[in-house]
Amino acid sequence: MEKFVIVGGNRLKGTIKANGSKNASLPILAATLLSGGICTIQQVPRLRDVFVMQELLNYLGAKTVFEGNTMTVDCTYVQSQEISEDLMRKMRASNLVLGPLLGRFGNVKISYPGGCNIGSRPMNLHFKGLAALGAKISERFGYITASANQLAGTVIHFDVPSVGATENLMMAGVLAQGTTVIRNAAKEPEIVDLQNFLNAMGAKIVGAGTDVIRIEGVKELGSVTHTVIPDRIEAGTHMIAGAITQGDVTVANVIPEHLDPVIYKLREVGVTVEVGEDWVRVQGNGQLKAADIKTMPYPGFPTDMQPQMMALLTVADGTSVITETIFENRFKHVSEFRRMGADIYLEGHTAVVKGVKRLTGACVEASDLRAGAALILAALAGEDGTVLSNIEHIDRGYERIEKKYNALGARIIRVNS
Ligand SMILES: CC(=O)N[C@H]1[C@@H](OP(=O)(O)OP(=O)(O)OC[C@H]2O[C@@H](n3ccc(=O)[nH]c3=O)[C@H](O)[C@@H]2O)O[C@H](CO)[C@@H](O)[C@@H]1O
Numbered sequence: 154m155e156k157f158v159i160v161g162g163n164r165l166k167g168t169i170k171a172n173g174s175k176n177a178s179l180p181i182l183a184a185t186l187l188s189g190g191i192c193t194i195q196q197v198p199r200l201r202d203v204f205v206m207q208e209l210l211n212y213l214g215a216k217t218v219f220e221g222n223t224m225t226v227d228c229t230y231v232q233s234q235e236i237s238e239d240l241m242r243k244m245r246a247s248n249l250v251l252g253p254l255l256g257r258f259g260n261v262k263i264s265y266p267g268g269c270n271i272g273s274r275p276m277n278l279h280f281k282g283l284a285a286l287g288a289k290i291s292e293r294f295g296y297i298t299a300s301a302n303q304l305a306g307t308v309i310h311f312d313v314p315s316v317g318a319t320e321n322l323m324m325a326g327v328l329a330q331g332t333t334v335i336r337n338a339a340k341e342p343e344i345v346d347l348q349n350f351l352n353a354m355g356a357k358i359v360g361a362g363t364d365v366i367r368i369e370g371v372k373e374l375g376s377v378t379h380t381v382i383p384d385r386i387e388a389g390t391h392m393i394a395g396a397i398t399q400g401d402v403t404v405a406n407v408i409p410e411h412l413d414p415v416i417y418k419l420r421e422v423g424v425t426v427e428v429g430e431d432w433v434r435v436q437g438n439g440q441l442k443a444a445d446i447k448t449m450p451y452p453g454f455p456t457d458m459q460p461q462m463m464a465l466l467t468v469a470d471g472t473s474v475i476t477e478t479i480f481e482n483r484f485k486h487v488s489e490f491r492r493m494g495a496d497i498y499l500e501g502h503t504a505v506v507k508g509v510k511r512l513t514g515a516c517v518e519a520s521d522l523r524a525g526a527a528l529i530l531a532a533l534a535g536e537d538g539t540v541l542s543n544i545e546h547i548d549r550g551y552e553r554i555e556k557k558y559n560a561l562g563a564r565i566i567r568v569n570s
């Protein structure tokens with residue numbers, strides 16, 4: 154098992170480049186299953202979840218080549234529409250093959266996906282939407298079977314805006330007969346990227362980025378080359394690395410608008426943030442001030458940045474209130490922060506964080522991807538050394554994060570023990 158040994162106390166300085174977005178790459182790679190040709194996807198991050206998606210595509214009969222950050226996917230000869238439980242359990246985003254396989258082949262059998270333990274993460278909205286398009290859905294022994302001779306467009310209204318359900322429904326709707334309308338759709342930038350990818354393949358979708366998405370069904374989809382958008386969550390994590398170490402960090406390869414919720418919150422906390430065309434620069438200004446946060450669907454403050462922002466607020470002057478509204482179990486990092494000397498009171502969906510002068514080193518565990526990233530940030534600002542275990546969670550979403558931070562002056566060693 155690998156661990157990180159982190160020596161805190163160094164100010165991070167310099168430029169760090171964000172990779173392509175994990176959460177945009179995964180649905181786009183799943184969407185290649187809809188193509189009768191070869192798709193070339195650029196700026197794909199080399200992450201554990203992406204490798205799992207590649208394994209999934211190969212398992213289904215696709216031919217994939219992943220060189221550098223470009224993945225070529227040929228789904229011409231995809232045959233299988235049934236996926237083993239072992240493979241499905243490797244990540245949450247494996248559920249994104251449901252829509253495209255059903256749309257193209259009219260038949261799919263998968264088990265429930267795995268993924269980070271941050272909440273119950275049901276799939277009822279995916280199933281309700283697909284059933285509204287005419288699919289017959291059944292569940293038996295943990296397996297879900299969906300079938301339809303021909304999906305037919307209709308109006309779907311989500312109870313809550315779900316990113317994954319919006320993506321699955323878009324991918325199922327592109328080859329459906331007639332028009333599919335998704336109301337109360339999720340508005341995340343990764344959904345806009347998926348729309349752009351599908352449209353470049355020949356789909357007719359408008360409205361991604363708003364809460365109404367309209368899809369005119371087409372007969373087939375072709376080949377395309379597409380560049381994935383930069384990862385706003387990775388970029389936001391690096392911004393906090395600059396802020397929490399009172400450093401001076403420029404994050405390159407970003408779409409600043411996607412970072413607005415983080416930029417405005419960091420300014421409220423007293424951090425200087427300069428915004429360029431495709432970069433942001435973060436400078437620590439001495440004292441950090443408390444601020445309240447409520448996670449919300451985009452363009453609200455992202456739940457995927459909540460643990461990292463909590464790390465920053467543990468050392469801010471005053472009391473911050475953090476409310477998690479998206480996932481009911483996304484506070485597992487709190488007990489680990491406490492081991493590092495943080496003063497946090499937890500009640501239900503709310504964490505009350507009283508800032509302390511400094512965190513101390515400790516032996517802590519990453520319970521999930523962003524909790525792990527947040528513990529790195531806390532350790533960078535802490536006194537002494539921290540040993541962080543379960544770092545395989547972090548490798549799901551960050552490509553060699555220790556290498557990037559060490560280039561800015563951090564001291565993080567990956568050890569095997
Ligand atoms: C690969 C990927 O893109 N993952 C992101 C995606 O996850 P994911 O797509 O799984 O998250 P959703 O947007 O679906 O979840 C949002 C909320 O909807 C609920 N829900 C969802 C589906 C459903 O059928 N029924 C239901 O009730 C969930 O429990 C949650 O409370 O969006 C989340 C919310 O921004 C992010 O944290 C994840 O990083």
Ligand SMILES: C=C(OP(=O)(O)O)C(=O)O
Nearest residue numbers: 245246268269457522523
């Ligand atoms: C929760 C996340 O991812 P996933 O939905 O793939 O578990 C995340 O990226 O923070």
